[in-house]
Amino acid sequence: MANTKKIDFVLLGLLSHESYTGYEIKMQIDSALKYFWGASYGSIYPTLNQMEQDGYVTKENVSTNQREKIAYTITESGRERLREWLTLPVEKDEIRYETLLKLFFGSEAGAEETIRHIEAFEKKTEQQLMELRGFEAVLKPIKDTSKTHLYYLLTVEFGIETHEAYLKWCKEVKKELKKENPLQQDSHL
């Protein structure tokens, strides 16, 4: 009851910025939203069709030659639905970090094994942080040219702050676990 599906609002939100094809929506999700949300084609395309039937979006054939291409545009009714959801309180923020699970149960496998997971997490975090800083560099200069740029930038700043915190934490964890297991050196590729 409390938990309604969010995919409708993800699509409506993206389409409130500009018109997109299903494929472009997927690309947006995989770049801009990927640090806090995800979705697959198997949920995007059917939802788009459903929302067209419900009058929240309109579809337009923009095929070039033989390559079929359908652009979706939000309607006023769709915008209203989005705004309505936007005023509702947040239902749930959740994280599911398998890395933390493996750390929590790490005593069964030992410090050495656990350090490996932390180092993998650290490496991934560093890469993502670089990407986020790239977004930041693009968005910061244009943040006053459009509201959407500012809001986008603020979510990027969230990613940066949290990823920096992750890295700081990784260092502490490694230090602590290497006390457990004094032979362990920094592993290099």
Next chain:
Amino acid sequence: MANTKKIDFVLLGLLSHESYTGYEIKMQIDSALKYFWGASYGSIYPTLNQMEQDGYVTKENVSTNQREKIAYTITESGRERLREWLTLPVEKDEIRYETLLKLFFGSEAGAEETIRHIEAFEKKTEQQLMELRGFEAVLKPIKDTSKTHLYYLLTVEFGIETHEAYLKWCKEVKKELKKENPLQQDSHL
């Protein structure tokens, strides 16, 4: 294929620390794991029964008077299965933050509305941070008495670092959004 369910390992992991009833497992998940994982009775009880049939845990009736109570204990085979999973690389760490979604699409609702979500997030973060510091205060003095305490503490430190980062970020976001909407004052209850 890549994504196998984790509930088995959550239960096995908890039972590797000590024997529990299904009810106690749920309490553990809702206190120690809740910052990075969740599970409901509807998945806990059936999984426990399945794992008993598979020989990963044994059950023991520990009912007191009329109150039925079943304690589960991990077997050597269960421990092996846990250790095996522990050596496998992490498949996925994910976050699903509705707050970030509402911020990303915030331009449709406006700064004032969006600030409300940030303030709600900030308040919840402060409460959770207090709870995490409580855990830290308990665990820090005993971290050398058991490996499990140390690993538990490290996950608590993760919560503390990230929640502090959240709070820092909330301040920046509020500052930035209030520029957008200069009439907005700090809201007080």
Next chain:
DNA sequence: CTTACCATGTAAGGCGTTACATGATTCA
């Protein structure tokens, strides 16, 4: 005596990923 908590479980159904299916276009 009733509310809150202890305790175990099942059934229905939602949600959404994974895998599959199909075909055009671009580039090396």
Next chain:
DNA sequence: TGAATCATGTAACGCCTTACATGGTAAG
């Protein structure tokens, strides 16, 4: 000419939450 990318979609199925069902015990 084969691989990568563009592009749309469906079907199967897995996973897990929600809601329901049942009953004991402790405290006020």
